[in-house]
Amino acid sequence: MTCVRPRRAARRTSRSANDSTALQALARAGYVASGVLHLLLGWLAVRLAFGSSGGNADQQGALRELADAPGGALLLWLTAVGFAGLALWQLTEAVAGVPGTDKAKQVGARAKAAAKAVLYGVLAGTAVRVATGSSGGGSEEGLTADLMRAPAGRWLVAVVGLVIVGVGVFHVVKGWRKSFRDDLRATGGGGVGQAVVRLGQVGYMAKGIALGVLGGLFVAAAVTADPEKAGGLDDALRTIREQPFGVVLLVATGLGIAAYGVYSFARARYARL
Template identity: 85%
Template sequence: MPDPARAVRRSSRSAKDSSALQALARAGYVASGVLHLLLGWLAVRLAVGASAGSADQQGALRELAHAPGGALLLWLTATGFAGLALWQLIEAVAGVPGTDTARQVGARVKAGGKAVLYGVLAGTAVRVATGTSGAGSEEGLTADLMRVPAGRWLVAAVGAVIVGAGVFHVVKGWRRSFRDDLRGTGGGAAGQTVVRLGQVGYVAKGVALGVLGGLFVAAAVTADPDRAGGLDDALRTIREQPFGVALLVATGLGIAAYGVYSFARARYASL
């Protein structure tokens, strides 16, 4: 009797061999590069007090909307993120190549999480392109979550997961293990530049995620949803620290470096 699960995995592996899908996945890394460059720019503007909008993903996409040809760029960005989400979903179903059996479950869960993340980014780009994006409120969502049974524990768990993701990014950048995601970097000075951009970018992104997760944990500990927030709140928290302006400028430049690294990854990523 045919095994439906095996048939799905076989079909998924065949889809991964599609040059069109691989091109879409690489376009997703380009979209990620654009988004992180804009986030870096917004962070620097926030540091120097010149920011008029929110320094988060939605704010970055709104900046893109105001660029020449912004509507087209937004739809291309949404398409790229959707392609990358589909690629990660296929890996979650079919398995992640180059991963041993003992780590395969974790790798699939990670791929599934990335599929959700890129899917959300694609949806956000579509909403901004169509003018249907709302302001959003992480505090409101956190308050709703706190009202359910064990809500404070759930908020704390969300914060801990985000902090864990931040630590993962910092370690990945420090150890340069992101090189495993690449099939090569071209060698020479160009290759060294890609690696350095990846190092700086992963560490800076990890710091921002760590602060963001900390806000959720603080909201859970104090039972105050107003202490939660999004990336914009995390960056503002960095600015409020001693030498905060310099720290935020460095973080913004690091996030922008991750954006440039993403362009390189679009070319060199192992797919």
């Protein structure tokens, strides 16, 4: 009984925070920040397709591009606040439960919200590190090498890779089936609504393809016991470029990621919160 009461109190507090206008406004700002990030990622991917070697085509590289823009320092801090607000909002759903979700599906929905809270929290931290000039963190290859040295390390790396591939497939299916519409209150009327749906469809599928390649790199690293085969989003995009018709494929992927960015702006307005 003594454990149940604090748990219920935590859920009530989380639900109250989740319903607050201020936190919802911060969450919507987080979707705007996500839109900016994906637009920059798309731009970096297109540049990479045509042989640009300036900066990495990943989240940190995109934030550094933002830092170099006029008023970049302020924009970075606003981005960090937006991502932090979105992380906190997802955390309240992980604790209190996801409204409109069947009881049988609540465990999965809350786990998904918790994972998103971690993701957005990491993005907020990355924005802060870039804003303060701190490099922070190691390379994906170094982190993978450390993980491989752990007991059953190769299996752990393989599992990480398969999870990322699974997330990529989920994004592709979500885009193909247009099930992301369930995340929105409405998408406007007529052509405007259809435009938002098309942007979401293309964006989810492009992002899913990039994630699938990224996960494949981790699996390859585990199979070959070579952490150098692992990498981040930049490595995944470079792998796409190395394929037959790679330039065309990478440009299409970059434009798709940018489309996801524009969709995120629409989601900031229409998201169900």
